[in-house]
Amino acid sequence: MAYNLLKGKKGIIFGALNDMSLAWKIAEKCIEEGAEIVLTNTPLSIRMGGVQEFAAKHNIPLIPADATSVEDLTNLVNQSVEHFGGKFDFILHSIGMSLNVRKKKPYDDLDYDFLQKTLDISAISFHKVLQTTKKLDAMNEWGSIVALSYVAAQRTMYEYNDMADAKAVLESIARSFGYIYGRERKIRINTISQSPTLTTAGNGIKGFDSLVDFADRMSPLGNATADECADYCITLFSDLTRKVTMQNLFHDGGFSSMGMSCRAMHQYNKSFENDDNK
Numbered sequence: 126m127a128y129n130l131l132k133g134k135k136g137i138i139f140g141a142l143n144d145m146s147l148a149w150k151i152a153e154k155c156i157e158e159g160a161e162i163v164l165t166n167t168p169l170s171i172r173m174g175g176v177q178e179f180a181a182k183h184n185i186p187l188i189p190a191d192a193t194s195v196e197d198l199t200n201l202v203n204q205s206v207e208h209f210g211g212k213f214d215f216i217l218h219s220i221g222m223s224l225n226v227r228k229k230k231p232y233d234d235l236d237y238d239f240l241q242k243t244l245d246i247s248a249i250s251f252h253k254v255l256q257t258t259k260k261l262d263a264m265n266e267w268g269s270i271v272a273l274s275y276v277a278a279q280r281t282m283y284e285y286n287d288m289a290d291a292k293a294v295l296e297s298i299a300r301s302f303g304y305i306y307g308r309e310r311k312i313r314i315n316t317i318s319q320s321p322t323l324t325t326a327g328n329g330i331k332g333f334d335s336l337v338d339f340a341d342r343m344s345p346l347g348n349a350t351a352d353e354c355a356d357y358c359i360t361l362f363s364d365l366t367r368k369v370t371m372q373n374l375f376h377d378g379g380f381s382s383m384g385m386s387c388r389a390m391h392q393y394n395k396s397f398e399n400d401d402n403k
């Protein structure tokens with residue numbers, strides 16, 4: 126059910142690769158709620174994924190940009206302002222990638238060139254988006270910017286690897302830039318810390334299915350789905366949350382406040398049932 130929460134609002138969505146992507150669901154929901162959007166991704170992801178069809182179906186501009194390139198971002202922001210006929214109101218940063226994860230380099234044997242790329246793509250790109258947008262004065266007052274994060278920024282999660290460091294930096298950038306952008310232009314910046322969700326990026330993590338199952342058993346409300354993430358994101362783009370800024374907002378069914386749940390303990394105990402050493 127749509128509420129027209131984003132009627133008259135305009136925004137840029139980074140990171141829709143295919144119909145599993147969190148950004149894809151958020152883009153769909155933005156349209157449903159009355160927003161006008163511009164989609165962007167890297168030229169490679171545009172070729173590989175299904176975002177071209179998505180853009181064509183909804184008659185939306187799709188502007189290629191590598192989010193680590195200030196030149197690409199400048200072009201993207203300028204073209205978006207031209208398309209919208211003025212400033213815009215929201216941005217979604219839904220970008221993550223680690224070559225250490227992809228190439229299965231463990232955290233105590235990291236490739237440092239890969240680490241630089243992880244940080245640049247998954248965290249510093251957020252700063253580049255913010256700085257570029259601010260310098261071009263491209264956003265309306267009371268605009269809203271959201272990036273997607275994960276609880277591994279605060280708690281060590283097995284196999285999340287250098288992405289944990291990237292998420293910690295991402296969340297810090299939201300606070301540091303949130304102060305300046307809020308003070309000077311009344312623009313808010315938050316991160317949503319989402320439950321593990323089956324997507325292309327998520328699937329790169331070793332043992333991801335078990336992680337999803339564990340998180341679900343630990344969370345009193347169960348894992349938050351991609352559609353629910355989109356719903357939450359819409360509220361943050363809407364005028365209903367104008368004084369929420371510089372926050373990392375957990376959207377995880379309660380996982381981040383749990384220590385041990387009955388359902389998880391029950392499953393854990395099963396592993397002892399046939400254990401002769403117990």
Ligand SMILES: NC(=O)c1ccc[n+]([C@@H]2O[C@H](COP(=O)([O-])OP(=O)(O)OC[C@H]3O[C@@H](n4cnc5c(N)ncnc54)[C@H](O)[C@@H]3O)[C@@H](O)[C@H]2O)c1
Nearest residue numbers: 140142146147170192220221273274321322324325326327
């Ligand atoms: N899936 C999960 O379990 C989960 C949980 C919490 C947070 N997140 C975060 O959500 C965000 C979206 O991930 P997803 O799970 O939807 O996976 P996804 O693979 O669908 O999206 C990742 C996107 O990042 C884009 N990207 C990579 N390098 C880029 C670059 N240099 N410039 C611009 N874009 C680039 C990819 O093209 C892709 O569209 C990521 O930040 C991820 O860490 C995911």
